[in-house]
Structures are given as structure tokens and as C-alpha cells.
Amino acid sequence: MNPLHVGDYADHAKATLAGDVLGYLDGGSGAEWTLRANTAAYQRIRLRPRVLVDVGTCDTSVDLLGSSLAAPLGVAPMAYHRLVHEDGELATVKAAGAAGALFVASIFASTDLAEMAAVATGPLWMQLYWLRDRPALLELVGRAERAGYRALVLTVDAPRVARRHRDLRSGFTLPPHVRAVNLSRELMAESHLAAAGVSAIERHSRERFDPTITWADLAWLRDRTRLPLVLKGILTAEDARLAAEHEVDAIVVSNHGGRQLDGVAATADVLAEVVAAIAGRLPVLVDGGVRTGADVLKALALGAAAVLVGRPVLWGLAHSGAAGAEHVLTLLREELAEAMALCGRPTTAQLDRSVLG
Ligand SMILES: Cc1cc2nc3c(=O)[nH]c(=O)nc-3n(C[C@H](O)[C@H](O)[C@H](O)COP(=O)(O)O)c2cc1C
Numbered sequence: 341m342n343p344l345h346v347g348d349y350a351d352h353a354k355a356t357l358a359g360d361v362l363g364y365l366d367g368g369s370g371a372e373w374t375l376r377a378n379t380a381a382y383q384r385i386r387l388r389p390r391v392l393v394d395v396g397t398c399d400t401s402v403d404l405l406g407s408s409l410a411a412p413l414g415v416a417p418m419a420y421h422r423l424v425h426e427d428g429e430l431a432t433v434k435a436a437g438a439a440g441a442l443f444v445a446s447i448f449a450s451t452d453l454a455e456m457a458a459v460a461t462g463p464l465w466m467q468l469y470w471l472r473d474r475p476a477l478l479e480l481v482g483r484a485e486r487a488g489y490r491a492l493v494l495t496v497d498a499p500r501v502a503r504r505h506r507d508l509r510s511g512f513t514l515p516p517h518v519r520a521v522n523l524s525r526e527l528m529a530e531s532h533l534a535a536a537g538v539s540a541i542e543r544h545s546r547e548r549f550d551p552t553i554t555w556a557d558l559a560w561l562r563d564r565t566r567l568p569l570v571l572k573g574i575l576t577a578e579d580a581r582l583a584a585e586h587e588v589d590a591i592v593v594s595n596h597g598g599r600q601l602d603g604v605a606a607t608a609d610v611l612a613e614v615v616a617a618i619a620g621r622l623p624v625l626v627d628g629g630v631r632t633g634a635d636v637l638k639a640l641a642l643g644a645a646a647v648l649v650g651r652p653v654l655w656g657l658a659h660s661g662a663a664g665a666e667h668v669l670t671l672l673r674e675e676l677a678e679a680m681a682l683c684g685r686p687t688t689a690q691l692d693r694s695v696l697g
């Protein structure tokens with residue numbers, strides 16, 4: 341069956357991926373309350389279309405931190421794309437470029453960061469967790485700068501990886517052919533070992549991530565890079581204000597796709613609060629639960645500058661490599677253009693609260 345929408349790709353992944361890989365990809369933390377809330381929140385939001393507007397041309401393009409994108413879309417940072425397809429990040433980077441979307445590489449990418457840059461035709465950002473090993477962190481930042489990455493995305497909602505029941509039940513661990521190749525073998529040593537009641541990735545994160553960093557540490561990183569700094573994992577007005585005060589260049593409203601603190605609100609439900617607190621000082625991106633072009637439209641209407649998409653891109657990759665991942669992103673862009681036309685809002689600048697019920 342030819343996939344017609346993101347849900348078809350999700351179904352295909354469910355039917356074909358190995359159980360432990362599917363659990364890692366699709367799963368969330370705890371009782372997965374937040375995971376479910378993310379998609380449900382978009383489904384709850386109603387649209388208020390205007391009619392008899394000239395929608396002969398709908399322009400989905402946006403500018404983001406100096407880059408032009410054909411659509412307000414990016415691939416969210418996700419570890420280990422080679423888990424679901426042998427082409428891994430080389431395929432998803434190509435797909436993002438072909439679809440006119442941003443690509444955010446995970447610090448746990450399973451492909452060399454320079455090789456990703458070599459096949460990129462669109463902007464690349466590099467995501468970081470703050471490692472205890474600061475020299476290793478800086479070495480990675482330097483390589484990303486030299487390879488042409490245009491921003492650093494520091495994920496701040498994961499002082500350690502949360503407890504995820506699906507991974508504990510399946511005993512999920514990385515197969516030998518999948519590795520975080522941008523980190524040294526020393527840093528990744530024993531990353532496949534679980535402990536009693538603690539999954540391998542949770543245990544490894546407790547060893548390697550620095551859980552003591554605070555707002556005061558951001559200056560240390562800023563002083564050592566010329567790249568813009570984006571914080572991913574902001575969920576409150578208070579932290580949004582602190583981000584702006586600490587001269588961060590953009591933020592991502594994210595609950596890590598329901599994979600970190602279970603029980604936090606859906607990102608669509610906190611987006612307006614964060615956007616109000618930022619008051620136009622910097623771009624606000626959002627991720628979590630975006631599955632249709634209408635979801636993208638709703639996020640933009642709530643004040644997002646762009647949307648990052650996670651699992652759907654890996655479902656597309658699992659289905660048919662670069663072509664599948666590109667189709668997922670193109671579908672979202674085309675659905676967004678359709679939703680803009682049917683709402684009577686032919687430009688992204690016209691997407692504001694008046695289009696929401
Ligand atoms: C398999 C998988 C791996 C992920 N790895 C990372 C990661 O390395 N760094 C990070 O900041 N977020 C990571 N995330 C979270 C995503 O960046 C993003 O916040 C989330 O997937 C968005 O939700 P969605 O999947 O519903 O679109 C991961 C998510 C998934 C599904």
C-alpha cells in the first residue's frame with residue numbers, strides 16, 4: 341500500500357520493525373501520559389477558516405536564524421538513525437534538504453558529522469547533551485563548526501535519560517553495527533550494558549551526562565563557540581524568560597516527545613504561554629506530536645517560528661530510506677499548504693490566533 345499520510349508510515353513501522361527497536365522509537369517514559377497528550381492536544385484545537393480570500397498561491401517558506409526554509413519544518417534531533425535503515429542519517433539529511441527542511445543532528449548520530457555535512461543541501465544544526473567530559477564536548481563543537489553546522493542545540497530536559505518501560509521490558513540495547521560515531525570509543529564504552537531496573541541508555545546517560553549544569557554554565561559554552569545557541573526542552577514562561585536573559589538565540593518548546601518527564605503538559609498546550617513570555621525576543625520552535633500539516637499550521641498560529649518533527653521521519657526512513665523520509669516531510673509541507681488555502685491564510689505571516697477556535 342502506498343502511504344498517503346504519516347499514519348500509514350507509523351502503521352508500517354509497527355508492522356515491520358523489530359519489537360525492541362519499535363519500542364525505543366515509539367515509546368515514551370513512565371505511563372506515556374505525555375506521549376499521548378502531545379498528539380491529542382493538536383487534535384483538540386479547532387480551526388476558524390476565512391473564505392473568499394485569494395489563495396491561488398500559498399507560501400509556506402520561512403526564515404530561521406539566517407537560513408531560508410521552503411517549509412517551517414525541521415527534523416528533530418534523534419539518536420541512531422541506522423537502527424531503522426542502513427543508510428541512517430545520510431538518508432535523512434538528504435531528505436531534509438530535498439524537502440527544504442532544517443536537519444538537527446543528534447550528538448548520538450550514527451553517522452559521521454562531516455559525512456552528513458557533505459551530503460547536506462540545506463541547513464544543519466548540531467544537538468548536544470552536556471557531557472561531564474568538557475574537552476570532548478568542545479572537540480565535538482569544533483568539528484561541527486568546521487563542517488559548516490549553523491547552530492548548536494543544547495538539550496536541557498535530560499540531565500539523564502528517563503525510565504522507559506518499553507526499553508526495560510525488551511532489554512533494548514544497540515546492535516553492534518550502530519554506534520554514536522561522533523563520540524570516542526572511550527566515551528561510548530559500556531554503553532550497551534543495562535543494570536538492574538535501569539536500561540542501557542539510561543545507565544550510560546547517568547555516567548556521561550553532567551546533571552549539575554545550571555544557567556550560569558551557558559556562558560562557558562557561549563564563550564567557546566561562534567555558533568548561535570538554541571535551548572531545547574523549555575516548557576514554562578519562567579525558563580523562557582531566563583533563556584532570553586541568558587542571550588540564547590532560539591528555544592525549542594519540547595517535552596522530548598514524551599520521553600523524559602512523564603506528566604508534563606503537551607507542547608501544544610504550553611506553546612502560547614512560552615511565546616507570550618518571549619515577547620518576540622527570539623524565535624520559538626516547537627516539537628512533539630506533530631503528525632499533519634494542519635498540526636504545523638496550529639503550531640505556527642500559536643506563535644511557533646517552525647516545527648521539528650521526530651518519529652514520523654524515522655517511520656519514513658524505515659519504510660523506504662531517503663525517499664520515505666523525504667515523502668513524510670513533503671507530505672507535511674503539502675498538507676500545510678492545503679490547510680493554509682482552506683483556512684484562507686496564503687502566507688505563514690498570516691497564521692495567528694485568529695485562525696484558532
Ligand atoms: C528515537 C528517538 C531518539 C531521540 N533522540 C534524541 C536525541 O538524541 N537528542 C534530543 O535532544 N532529542 C532526542 N529525541 C527527542 C526528539 O528530538 C523530539 O523532541 C521528539 O521526538 C519530538 O516528538 P515527536 O517524535 O512526537 O515528533 C529523540 C526522539 C526519538 C523518538
Ligand SMILES: CCCCCCC(=O)C(=O)O
Nearest residue numbers: 419448501541544545599
Ligand atoms: C546515553 C545515550 C542516550 C541516547 C539518548 C537519546 C535520546 O535523547 C532519546 O530520547 O532516546
